[in-house]
Amino acid sequence: MDDARAASRVSGDTLGGRLRQFALQMDRTIVWPFACIGAVLVVGSLYSSSFLSPDYLLQQLKVASFLGVIATGAMIVILLGQIDLSVPWVVAVGGMMATAATGWGAIGSALAIPVGVGCGVALGLVSGAGVAYLRIPSMVVTLAVNAVAQGLMIVHTGGFSPQDASSPAMRFIATGQTLLGIPNALVVWTIVGVAAVFLLTRTTFGRTVYAIGNRERAAYLSGARTRVVVMSAFALAGGMSALGGVLLAGYASKAAQAMGDPYLLPAIAAVVLGGTSILGGRGSYIGTVAGVILITLLQSILSVAQMPEYGRHVTYGFVIIAMLLIYGRGRRHSD
Amino acid sequence: MNGDWHYRFREHKGTLAAFAAFVVMFTIYAANHPAGLNANVATTAANKGVLLAIVAMAQTFVVLTSGIDLSVGMVMVLANCLASTIVVGSPQQATLGACAVLLVGVVCGAINGLIVIFGRLQPIVTTIATGAIYYGAALALRPVPGGDVDASLANALTGQLPGGIPASLALLLALVALVWLPFRRSVIGRAVYALGSSELAAYMSGVPVQRAKLVAYTLSGFLAAVAGLFVTLITYSGEASAANGGAYTLYSIAAVVLGGVSLFGGSGSAIGAIFGALMFRTIGDLLFVFNVEPLWQPLFQGIVLFAAVSLGALRLLRVRNRLELYG
Numbered sequence: 001m002d003d004a005r006a007a008s009r010v011s012g013d014t015l016g017g018r019l020r021q022f023a024l025q026m027d028r029t030i031v032w033p034f035a036c037i038g039a040v041l042v043v044g045s046l047y048s049s050s051f052l053s054p055d056y057l058l059q060q061l062k063v064a065s066f067l068g069v070i071a072t073g074a075m076i077v078i079l080l081g082q083i084d085l086s087v088p089w090v091v092a093v094g095g096m097m098a099t100a101a102t103g104w105g106a107i108g109s110a111l112a113i114p115v116g117v118g119c120g121v122a123l124g125l126v127s128g129a130g131v132a133y134l135r136i137p138s139m140v141v142t143l144a145v146n147a148v149a150q151g152l153m154i155v156h157t158g159g160f161s162p163q164d165a166s167s168p169a170m171r172f173i174a175t176g177q178t179l180l181g182i183p184n185a186l187v188v189w190t191i192v193g194v195a196a197v198f199l200l201t202r203t204t205f206g207r208t209v210y211a212i213g214n215r216e217r218a219a220y221l222s223g224a225r226t227r228v229v230v231m232s233a234f235a236l237a238g239g240m241s242a243l244g245g246v247l248l249a250g251y252a253s254k255a256a257q258a259m260g261d262p263y264l265l266p267a268i269a270a271v272v273l274g275g276t277s278i279l280g281g282r283g284s285y286i287g288t289v290a291g292v293i294l295i296t297l298l299q300s301i302l303s304v305a306q307m308p309e310y311g312r313h314v315t316y317g318f319v320i321i322a323m324l325l326i327y328g329r330g331r332r333h334s335d
Numbered sequence: 336m337n338g339d340w341h342y343r344f345r346e347h348k349g350t351l352a353a354f355a356a357f358v359v360m361f362t363i364y365a366a367n368h369p370a371g372l373n374a375n376v377a378t379t380a381a382n383k384g385v386l387l388a389i390v391a392m393a394q395t396f397v398v399l400t401s402g403i404d405l406s407v408g409m410v411m412v413l414a415n416c417l418a419s420t421i422v423v424g425s426p427q428q429a430t431l432g433a434c435a436v437l438l439v440g441v442v443c444g445a446i447n448g449l450i451v452i453f454g455r456l457q458p459i460v461t462t463i464a465t466g467a468i469y470y471g472a473a474l475a476l477r478p479v480p481g482g483d484v485d486a487s488l489a490n491a492l493t494g495q496l497p498g499g500i501p502a503s504l505a506l507l508l509a510l511v512a513l514v515w516l517p518f519r520r521s522v523i524g525r526a527v528y529a530l531g532s533s534e535l536a537a538y539m540s541g542v543p544v545q546r547a548k549l550v551a552y553t554l555s556g557f558l559a560a561v562a563g564l565f566v567t568l569i570t571y572s573g574e575a576s577a578a579n580g581g582a583y584t585l586y587s588i589a590a591v592v593l594g595g596v597s598l599f600g601g602s603g604s605a606i607g608a609i610f611g612a613l614m615f616r617t618i619g620d621l622l623f624v625f626n627v628e629p630l631w632q633p634l635f636q637g638i639v640l641f642a643a644v645s646l647g648a649l650r651l652l653r654v655r656n657r658l659e660l661y662g
Contacts, residue, residue, distance in 0.1 A: 144637065150637060154630060154634065312471070313468065324464075
């Protein structure tokens with residue numbers, strides 16, 4: 001009896017104890033989104049049991065991958081305490097430049113993905129330089145970069161949707177399947193996600209991002225190269241948005257003018273629903289994953305349930321508010 | 336009174352700069368317009384400019400509290416759709432309908448404010464979510480564009496006053512005189528500026544922080560509804576266009592910044608934002624007057640916007656201690 005109690009006291013070594021420790025470390029901001037995903041699925045399954053079928057769930061994860069990649073970039077910027085409003089047209093730039101590169105022939109076709117992502121990184125560098133070195137609020141810089149990117153693409157395409165098709169490689173990563181029927185887009189998101197987790201938790205860059213989000217002045221005084229980190233974070237976010245655009249263009253086999261518009265607000269909403277503080281400095285990638293899946297499932301179930309479009313928007317707004325009221329509230333003045 | 340001119344100049348520097356820039360741009364525009372500056376040119380330019388100016392005013396109230404309202408465009412769209420259904424019939428009915436539209440705007444703004452204040456959610460995410468709700472409501476009212484607004488009422492507000500002055504400018508002046516100036520001079524108005532500078536300090540000093548915030552958000556909703564009503568009068572119809580709502584939200588932020596209102600809150604004025612909005616519109620008109628290829632206009636507009644916001648970096652030249660750079 002006593003032995004058992006003693007054993008349970010030092011249970012940090014046993015598997016169960018580790019699980020318990022893990023559960024304690026789990027923030028409620030991470031548990032809640034997953035609980036909500038479960039709730040959404042349960043409600044959906046009351047409507048139709050097909051919502052729980054592996055095929056449907058895998059299909060949803062594939063659709064979520066596009067938002068997931070874009071939200072990864074949005075999250076890194078939000079962790080800094082900044083915001084990236086240039087998502088819509090950086091996504092479009094990624095898709096359009098990749099398809100344009102495909103039109104240059106065999107070499108272009110091979111380089112399509114790097115060209116698309118590279119253009120996004122370049123735009124992100126411009127935003128990042130504005131925020132880090134010129135000290136202009138990110139909301140304004142990224143808005144201006146969005147306008148410039150839109151202008152560039154309108155000149156590039158002549159105002160129409162471009163005729164270039166996406167390259168085979170783009171179609172492969174967006175629509176193909178590898179072994180076990182796992183969609184390639186999901187594989188891409190997994191790679192991006194693992195890289196993001198590594199970057200955020202295991203590198204100086206990641207720790208500096210969190211530090212800057214908490215207090216930039218303190219990070220600077222501690223000797224962190226805050227400006228380089230801020231600029232690189234925006235460049236990364238631009239690259240992620242463009243990669244999202246490349247995937248979307250591969251999925252639809254061509255790029256379109258407003259292809260990025262439906263991704264700005266859901267990306268921010270997914271990051272925030274995942275427990276990342278919009279003020280920066282707090283949040284984990286697993287939460288963002290939950291937020292992305294939650295938003296995708298919500299949109300999908302509402303549309304499958306044949307709710308009229310207005311009802312979808314209203315429900316979507318209500319769910320975000322309700323969830324944030326449960327676990328995303330700020331402090332009182334008196335605290 | 337005269338001793339503090341230096342302080343007063345600094346306080347209004349952003350507004351004055353926006354005013355000067357607008358005057359210069361508009362003079363170039365008017366001087367180069369093929370038809371010269373006649374009443375019709377002025378009226379068309381005024382209608383477009385005033386619409387954005389009203390949305391920018393709406394945005395200013397919230398930005399002054401160091402928040403941001405990403406739902407202004409959607410409130411405008413909702414008001415537009417609602418107005419296209421109820422601002423019809425006899426003059427009395429139409430007036431009643433217009434009042435109802437404005438009331439809905441007030442309610443929308445108040446909902447934003449209540450969630451931000453008592454829900455303690457961040458303004459940016461709150462208004463993203465409420466924006467979706469307001470847009471859904473607009474879509475429910477007008478699944479397809481349509482509506483038939485009485486043209487005589489519409490022309491009265493979007494046409495010309497006797498003497499060729501655009502009626503919309505009179506509307507804008509009335510809004511400044513009846514909404515902005517009383518607000519700026521009131522205790523609540525001062526409280527908004529105080530809490531925008533430092534919410535904690537304002538709270539500790541006994542400033543009615545919550546009431547001031549609620550008033551700011553409510554006025555924002557009210558002005559967004561005025562803008563929606565104005566859209567209805569320009570187009571005679573209502574359309575639940577997400578693209579329109581999103582564009583006006585983003586333009587309003589641009590206009591506010593061009594008008595010298597600090598996104599960190601606590602400094603700037605709605606009058607600056609108005610000139611910021613008029614300036615933003617004149618950029619587009621200038622490109623038209625100088626026969627820039629329509630295809631290139633968005634790019635130039637983007638570059639001008641980028642250059643304008645980069646001017647904000649000039650303050651770096653005055654920074655003596657590098658720590659001032661980091662908030």
